[in-house]
Amino acid sequence: MKGGQQMAQLDTVEIMNLIPNRYPILFVDYVEDLVPDESLVATKNVTINEEYFQGHFPGNPVMPGVLIIETMAQAASILILSSPKFAHKTAYMTGIDHAKFKRMVKPGDVMKIKVTFGTLRANMGTVDVATYVDDQLTTSAQLMFVVSDDEQQTN
Template identity: 60%
Template sequence: MSILNTTEIMELIPNRYPILFMDYVDELEPGKSIVATKNVTINEEFFQGHFPGNPVMPGVLIIESLAQAASILILKSEEFAGKTAYLGAINGAKFRQIVRPGDVLKLHVEMIKKKRNMGVVETFAMVGDKKVCQAELTFIVGATDKKDK
């Protein structure tokens, strides 16, 4: 059972197709941790060029998936509700296994530090029982500008 579905996710973060890389949130402890799911399918646009005949999810998009889950964790904190979380830094990123169509990516995020308009999280992504990626991410939280420009 999911805590947040795709529609509810889109109410929290500005990402939309084709750059929304999360299907649902499995677990959420606001201000502490989140676990979310990304079902990787052959229909993803990036597989057309990465790599034809040998589809591999780009590592940067695994990081983006983790960042989106982290954004939800941060924005579910009362003091950041209604704002936007911007990725400020990626530290210690490691890629341990290839992610392919058909894989179910479990996105794990834990809040390490939060102060004023900043948050630092430890993240890792799993496929089954294998860790495929890990990184520390830093976010800057700012006002959401919803005006048309």
């Protein structure tokens, strides 16, 4: 337990009930620790079967940094939207500060994503996010977000 709250775990279906991302752009495989309004630890299993490895880079497959940031944003959205005050809403990333890439992420890596709340004012705020492979820091950043009502597209 952290902060008097019980930690939760989420599988892929439970993740899809919180965030709108779907295959092929759903990158978080599962959440192993979730304390709403506080912190989250999620996992992305990086496999050679990911289509982007065909072109990034042939003979030297490396997960693109922009997709690592996207994975971080998805994990952050799970934490944000697990809060009862943001139920049935959508979190949008509005900015990235202090992004640092320390180590490459390659097929076969198990990437752990750690998210903690930074600031929160009404429906906007920041989260601090870091990714690790084998307990080594790979990427860190502060992400800004805004939460708004779900929007339904009609054609």
